[in-house]
Amino acid sequence: MNTGLLNQLYSVAGKTVLITGGGGGIGRMLARTFLDAGARVYITGRKAEGLQAARAALGDPGELRLLAGDLGHADGVRAIVEAFRREEPRLHVLVNNAGRTWGAPFESFPDSAWQNVFEVNVHAPFALAQGLLGSLESAASDEDPARVINIGSVYAETTEVMQAYSYTASKAALHQLTRVMARELAPRRILVNAIAPGLFPSNMTEFVLKNPEHRDATLASIPRGRAGTALDIGGLAIFLASRAGAYVTGAVIPLDGGLLINH
Numbered sequence: 011m012n013t014g015l016l017n018q019l020y021s022v023a024g025k026t027v028l029i030t031g032g033g034g035g036i037g038r039m040l041a042r043t044f045l046d047a048g049a050r051v052y053i054t055g056r057k058a059e060g061l062q063a064a065r066a067a068l069g070d071p072g073e074l075r076l077l078a079g080d081l082g083h084a085d086g087v088r089a090i091v092e093a094f095r096r097e098e099p100r101l102h103v104l105v106n107n108a109g110r111t112w113g114a115p116f117e118s119f120p121d122s123a124w125q126n127v128f129e130v131n132v133h134a135p136f137a138l139a140q141g142l143l144g145s146l147e148s149a150a151s152d153e154d155p156a157r158v159i160n161i162g163s164v165y166a167e168t169t170e171v172m173q174a175y176s177y178t179a180s181k182a183a184l185h186q187l188t189r190v191m192a193r194e195l196a197p198r199r200i201l202v203n204a205i206a207p208g209l210f211p212s213n214m215t216e217f218v219l220k221n222p223e224h225r226d227a228t229l230a231s232i233p234r235g236r237a238g239t240a241l242d243i244g245g246l247a248i249f250l251a252s253r254a255g256a257y258v259t260g261a262v263i264p265l266d267g268g269l270l271i272n273h
C-alpha cells in the first residue's frame with residue numbers, strides 16, 4: 011500500500027480549522043476528527059461554559075481553541091472574526107456548522123422564528139466568510155486552496171420537513187449561497203462546498219431519536235437503515251478539506267444514507 015499517496019491526498023495536519031457550533035452534535039464530531047487528524051481547531055459557541063464542557067468531552071483536545079460568540083446578530087459575528095484574527099494570520103478551513111431550527115404549526119408559526127433562523131443559518135456563514143476573507147486568502151495556494159464547508163441539510167430538498175418552515179427555506183438558501191460563493195471565490199483560491207446531512211444524533215434530532223416510534227419510522231425511511239456517525243461526516247469533511255478535494259467547488263453533497271433517493 012502506498013501510504014505516502016494516502017497522506018498526500020488526505021492530510022490536514024498543520025491546517026487551521028474554524029468550526030462554528032463546534033461544542034456539540036455534528037460540530038463536535040467534526041472537531042474530534044480534525045483534532046485527531048493533526049489540525050489546530052477553533053470551535054465557537056454562545057456560552058463559555060458550553061465550550062468548556064466541550065473541551066472536557068473532547069478528552070485529550072490537542073490543538074483545541076475556544077471562541078465564545080453569538081452568531082444570531084452581526085455584532086456577534088464581528089466579535090468572532092476579530093477574536094480569530096487576533097490569534098491567527100491564516101485560516102485554511104472554515105466550517106459553517108452552527109444552525110438553528112424551529113417547528114410549529116403553519117397557523118401559529120411565529121415571526122420570531124424567521125429572523126433568528128436566517129441570521130444563524132444564512133447570514134452568519136456569509137458574514138464569516140466575508141470577514142475572514144483575508145485569512146482564507148493568506149492560507150490558500152494554487153495546489154491547496156482554502157476551503158469553506160457549509161453544513162446544509164437534506165431538508166432543503168424534501169417537503170417532509172416537520173413544520174420547520176424557516177429552517178427548510180434557510181437551508182435551501184444556504185445551498186444556493188454555496189454555489190454563488192464558490193463561483194465568486196474560486197479565482198481567489200477559495201473553494202466553497204456544502205455537506206447536506208440526513209439524520210445525525212444531536213440536540214436538534216433528540217426529539218426524533220428518543221421517541222421509539224418516531225425513530226423507527228425515520229430509520230425505515232433511510233435506505234442504509236441507520237443514522238449517520240462521526241466517521242461518516244468526518245470522512246467527507248476531511249475529503250473536502252484536503253488535497254483530495256482540491257478540484258471540488260460549488261458542490262452540495264448529500265450525506266444521508268440514501269434518504270433523498272426516495273424523494
Ligand SMILES: NC(=O)c1ccc[n+]([C@@H]2O[C@H](COP(=O)([O-])OP(=O)(O)OC[C@H]3O[C@@H](n4cnc5c(N)ncnc54)[C@H](OP(=O)(O)O)[C@@H]3O)[C@@H](O)[C@H]2O)c1
Pocket residue numbers: 030031032033034035036037054055056057060079080081082106107108109110130161162163164165206207208209210211212213214215
Ligand atoms: N443532526 C442532524 O440530523 C442534521 C441534519 C441536517 C442538518 N444538520 C445541520 O447540522 C448543523 C449542526 O446541527 P446539530 O444537529 O449538531 O445540532 P446541535 O447539536 O443543536 O448544534 C447546533 C450548534 O449550533 C450552535 N448555535 C445555535 N445557535 C447559535 C447562535 N445563535 N450562535 C452561535 N452558535 C449557535 C450551537 O452552539 P451553542 O449551543 O454552543 O451556542 C450548537 O453547537 C446545523 O447547521 C444543522 O442544521 C443537522
